[in-house]
Amino acid sequence: MRLKVLGAYGASDAEHNLTGYLIDDWLAVDAGTLTSKLSLAQQARIQAVFITHSHADHIRDLPHLIHNRFSQNSGALTIFAARDVMDLLQKNIFNGIVWPDFSVLDSPFTKKPVVQYRPLATGKRTIFGEVALTAVAVDHQIPAAGVIVELNGQSMVFTGDTGPTVEIWKRTNKTPNVVAVVTEASFPNDQQALADETAHLSPQTFGDELKKITVDAPVYASHRKIPFERDIESQIKNLRDRRARVLLEKNYTL
Numbered sequence: 252m253r254l255k256v257l258g259a260y261g262a263s264d265a266e267h268n269l270t271g272y273l274i275d276d277w278l279a280v281d282a283g284t285l286t287s288k289l290s291l292a293q294q295a296r297i298q299a300v301f302i303t304h305s306h307a308d309h310i311r312d313l314p315h316l317i318h319n320r321f322s323q324n325s326g327a328l329t330i331f332a333a334r335d336v337m338d339l340l341q342k343n344i345f346n347g348i349v350w351p352d353f354s355v356l357d358s359p360f361t362k363k364p365v366v367q368y369r370p371l372a373t374g375k376r377t378i379f380g381e382v383a384l385t386a387v388a389v390d391h392q393i394p395a396a397g398v399i400v401e402l403n404g405q406s407m408v409f410t411g412d413t414g415p416t417v418e419i420w421k422r423t424n425k426t427p428n429v430v431a432v433v434t435e436a437s438f439p440n441d442q443q444a445l446a447d448e449t450a451h452l453s454p455q456t457f458g459d460e461l462k463k464i465t466v467d468a469p470v471y472a473s474h475r476k477i478p479f480e481r482d483i484e485s486q487i488k489n490l491r492d493r494r495a496r497v498l499l500e501k502n503y504t505l
């Protein structure tokens with residue numbers, strides 16, 4: 252699998268981008284950064300986006316991706332999210348006030364809507380073309396679910412934002428051929444109280460989560476807050492677990 256990390260931070264400035272990942276050029280996980288880093292032609296190749304939760308840093312580019320699809324003669328886009336996450340997106344974003352509900356508007360080209368919402372029951376494996384997606388609830392401040400992606404005999408796990416959690420690691424440990432796990436470390440260890448309060452991880456609690464993961468694959472810390480990125484990086488290194496890595500904004504081949 253190819254993983255293009257478009258954004259690996261929990262904040263943005265000129266050199267750091269909000270959470271957004273692209274797998275094999277057609278399947279996205281989170282949409283903090285998609286349109287801002289992809290050409291219209293690259294955007295047209297995206298067939299599906301899985302959204303972990305409705306916080307703005309994970310959905311910023313989604314309205315624009317949908318709108319660009321409406322303006323192009325390209326295939327439909329499927330938005331996946333756990334059912335409770337999808338309810339929040341429909342109620343609060345695609346509500347005709349913040350953004351139109353493009354799932355009920357016909358494209359001028361195809362005379363059909365350009366987007367469809369596919370709410371997922373958590374824990375249930377769903378097949379979409381050649382990929383299997385399993386949404387698994389995690390522990391954040393609001394409804395949130397990570398996803399296990401199985402494609403071409405390889406699996407990747409994305410937690411999205413989470414504090415200490417359990418269920419997604421149980422599923423990860425039972426998933427065949429996991430080649431990468433992407434989770435988070437938002438705050439440095441000296442801000443552990445803030446990390447706990449906001450349901451995020453620090454390198455210290457990232458290390459505790461690592462102990463729950465039995466698969467031998469790199470486990471990446473994403474979603475660093477910009478001012479603390481160096482501290483977080485050195486604290487991840489100090490965990491002395493060879494699986495522990497910091498996620499960089501680059502292309503990975505797994």
Ligand SMILES: [Zn+2]
Nearest residue numbers: 261306308412
């Ligand atoms: Zn976030």
Ligand SMILES: [Zn+2]
Nearest residue numbers: 304306391412
């Ligand atoms: Zn969040």
